[in-house]
Amino acid sequence: MLDSSRGQVGKHGVASAASEVSDKRLSAADYLPAELTLESLRTAASKCEGCDLYVRATQTVFGSGPAPAALMFIGEAPGEKEDDAGQPFVGPAGKLLDDAFTAAGINRNEVYLTNTVKHFKWEPVGKRRLHAKPNSREISACQPWLLAEIQTVAPKLIVCLGATAAQSLLGHKFRITRQRGQLLALPNGQQVLSTWHPSSILRTPDADARQRMQEELFLDLRAAATFARE
Ligand code: URA
Ligand code: SF4
16 A cells, blocks of 8 residues: 555565575665655665665666656566666566557656566576566565655656556555556545556467557557646
8 A cells, every 4th residue: 555664574584595684674764865856766776775675686776767757657676677777668568668658659758667666576497587576575665765756756647557566556455457447546646547567468378368458558558648648
């Protein structure tokens, strides 16, 4: 939910090579700067050790784009390409997102792009680093960055890409299958619309289903662009 409560470190910690560093670092709140600007946030986030994910990632992938911005897009977590580049949505999911922006008449340089968690979470599979889903503790540990970005960017509309972003802001009862495309409001009045995550579209094996999801993504972004212009 949308609050700034700290993530709790469970007594079993996180089942990863990083578990030995977990206990004294509770959340990104410990790293927030006094002054909220994108620059000060980015600098502070680059040193964040608010959960264990920083240990195995190359760098913090903070949001990118201007503040203020009418539209803010929130993904799940950086992938391998983003981890290498230090920028959100520069890999395959970013390519599909770019196509959706083009179809919706959205200029990528005018919107703010970020993720629910700012470090790449992965598991080794052979020589590859395979994306792993952030858990609820990591999501709440990282939420102070996301809330500070929302405050600084002051978007007219937040677009959640996928259930992880939507559940972080709207709560765990949110279901992307039922509520995608709906305009919802947070308790503070902030407008939020959720749609398919581009990666979940790319992972869908059935071609017809994939096509339908892509059309829905494009449709939702067109609606978002219209809302942001009004
Ligand atoms: N998937 C995400 O959720 N975010 C990115 O930045 C890239 C892929
Ligand atoms: Fe900090 Fe978020 Fe990275 Fe965890 S994922 S270390 S809370 S920036």
